[in-house]
Amino acid sequence: MPPPGILRLLVNGEIVSAKGYEYDNLYIHFFLELPNNWSSLPFQSLSGVTQTCRTRTLGKDNVAFFSYPFSFESFFRKEDRKEDSLPQWPVLYFEVLSLDFWQRYRTEGYGYLVIPATPGCHSLTCSTWRPLQGGTVAELRRFFIGGAPELEDSSYVRVPGTFKGDRLSRFGFRTETTGSVTFILNCVQHARAFVDASTLKKRRQSVLDQLGGFSQQGSVYNVLEAFQRARRRMQEARESLPRDLINTTTTLAPESTA
Amino acid sequence: MAELHIIGQIVGATGFPQSTLFCKWGIHTGGAWRLLSGLREGQTQVDSPHNGEMAFWSHPIDLHYTTKGLQGWPKLHLQVWHQDSFGRCQLLGYGYCHVPSSPGHHHVRCVTWRPLGSWQEQLAHIFVGGGPQLRSPDLIYSGADRYRLHTVAMGTVELELGVILRHFDKYGVES
Numbered sequence: 448m449p450p451p452g453i454l455r456l457l458v459n460g461e462i463v464s465a466k467g468y469e470y471d472n473l474y475i476h477f478f479l480e481l482p483n484n485w486s487s488l489p490f491q492s493l494s495g496v497t498q499t500c501r502t503r504t505l506g507k508d509n510v511a512f513f514s515y516p517f518s519f520e521s522f523f524r525k526e527d528r529k530e531d532s533l534p535q536w537p538v539l540y541f542e543v544l545s546l547d548f549w550q551r552y553r554t555e556g557y558g559y560l561v562i563p564a565t566p567g568c569h570s571l572t573c574s575t576w577r578p579l580q581g582g583t584v585a586e587l588r589r590f591f592i593g594g595a596p597e598l599e600d601s602s603y604v605r606v607p608g609t610f611k612g613d614r615l616s617r618f619g620f621r622t623e624t625t626g627s628v629t630f631i632l633n634c635v636q637h638a639r640a641f642v643d644a645s646t647l648k649k650r651r652q653s654v655l656d657q658l659g660g661f662s663q664q665g666s667v668y669n670v671l672e673a674f675q676r677a678r679r680r681m682q683e684a685r686e687s688l689p690r691d692l693i694n695t696t697t698t699l700a701p702e703s704t705a
Numbered sequence: 706m707a708e709l710h711i712i713g714q715i716v717g718a719t720g721f722p723q724s725t726l727f728c729k730w731g732i733h734t735g736g737a738w739r740l741l742s743g744l745r746e747g748q749t750q751v752d753s754p755h756n757g758e759m760a761f762w763s764h765p766i767d768l769h770y771t772t773k774g775l776q777g778w779p780k781l782h783l784q785v786w787h788q789d790s791f792g793r794c795q796l797l798g799y800g801y802c803h804v805p806s807s808p809g810h811h812h813v814r815c816v817t818w819r820p821l822g823s824w825q826e827q828l829a830h831i832f833v834g835g836g837p838q839l840r841s842p843d844l845i846y847s848g849a850d851r852y853r854l855h856t857v858a859m860g861t862v863e864l865e866l867g868v869i870l871r872h873f874d875k876y877g878v879e880s
Binding site for chain 1: 720775776778780799800801802803805806807811815816817818821846847848849851852854855856857858859861874875876877878879880
C-alpha cells in the first residue's frame with residue numbers, strides 16, 4: 448500500500464487498432480508525459496514502438512491491428528499549495544507512421560490522449576491529424592520521394608512544452624485529418640484514503656439502517672447480532688469471574704490471619 | 706490477500722480468411738499472483754461454421770487467483786490456428802487482451818495479427834500455406850522489442866468475461 452497522501456495509478460493499456468489511414472504498413476510510436484507532482488519507478492520505460500502492421504479492409508476503412516500491450520505505474524503526491532487546484536493527469540502522446548517499399552517512414556498522424564481520471568475499463572478512440580504542406584508537388588513528393596513535414600516537438604499536439612502566454616494560437620498552421628487509433632485502458636487507483644472512505648461509507652450505511660429500521664430481515668439481523676454480542680459479553684464475564692473470586696479470597700486470607 | 710475470479714468463455718472468431726479454426730489460449734500473470742483453482746491454458750475444438758463466417762467455440766474459462774500485489778495483472782493471450790482438409794495446421798493470428806480490471810460482465814473483442822515473412826515466404830504462403838511463427842510466444846503479451854517485426858492484420862476473437870473482485874477495497878484499490 449502506498450504511504451498516506453500518495454495516489455498510485457496503474458494503467459494496463461493496449462493499442463488495439465489504427466483505422467482509416469492513407470498508406471499501408473503502419474506503426475505507432477508513443478510516449479507518456481507525467482505532469483508536475485507525478486513520479487514513476489526508475490526502471491520502467493514510458494515509451495514504445497509497435498510492430499509494423501499491414502492493413503486489411505474492414506467495411507469501408509483500412510484497419511491495422513496491433514494488440515500491443517503496455518503498462519505503467521505512477522505516483523501522485525498532492526502538494527497543498529493551492530487548495531482548489533485539480534491535479535493534472537498523465538498524457539499519452541502518439542504518432543502514427545507508415546513504412547514505404549524502401550523502408551522509409553512517413554508521418555501519418557499525431558494525436559494525444561489524457562489518461563482517464565476515473566478507475567475502470569475505458570475504450571478510447573483518438574482522431575489524428577498530420578501537418579500539411581499545400582500543393583500537388585508536396586503530395587507527389589510524399590508519394591514518390593517520401594519526406595513529409597513533421598513536428599519537431601510532439602507536445603505541440605496539445606500544449607507545447609515551451610508555451611508561455613495567455614492564449615494558444617496555431618494561426619498559419621495547416622493540417623489534414625487522417626485516421627483514428629483505438630486504445631483500451633484499464634486504470635486502477637490505489638490509495639490509503641480509499642480505505643478510510645470505504646469504512647466511512649459503511650458506517651453511514653449502518654447508521655441509516657438503524658434510523659430507518661426498514662426491512663424485517665434487517666431488524667431480525669440486528670436482533671440476532673445484539674443477542675450474539677450480549678452472549679459474548681456474558682461468556683467473557685463468566686470466564687473472568689472465578690479467577691477474580693479466587694484472587695479476592697487469596698488476598699483476603701492473609702489479612703484475616705494477620 | 707485479494708482474490709480475483711475470471712469466469713467466462715471464448716465465444717468465437719470472425720474475420721479470418723479461412724473458416725475452419727481452433728484456438729490455443731493461456732493466461733500470463735506477474736509473480737505476485739497465485740492460481741488457486743482452474744486451468745490457465747487450453748485449446749478449443751476445431752470449428753467449421755455452417756453458415757456465416759463466424760466460428761463458435763464457446764470454450765469455458767474459469768479461474769480463481771489470489772494476489773499480494775497489483776503488478777502483473779492477468780493477460781489472456783490467444784493463438785488462432787486453421788486446420789485444412791488434409792489435417793495440416795497453420796497459424797492465422799496472435800492476439801492478447803488484459804483481463805478487465807473492473808468487476809462485472811465484459812464483452813471483449815481481441816484483435817489478432819500474423820507475422821509477415823520475406824516475399825519468398827509470402828509467395829509460399831499463397832500457394833502452399835504455412836508461414837513464419839514467433840520463436841518465443843511470450844512476445845504476444847510482452848510488447849518489448851517489436852520494432853523490427855512486420856505483421857498483417859487478421860480477424861478478431863470475441864470473449865465474454867465476468868470478473869469478480871474480492872477484498873480489493875480493503876486494501877484501498879479502486880478499479
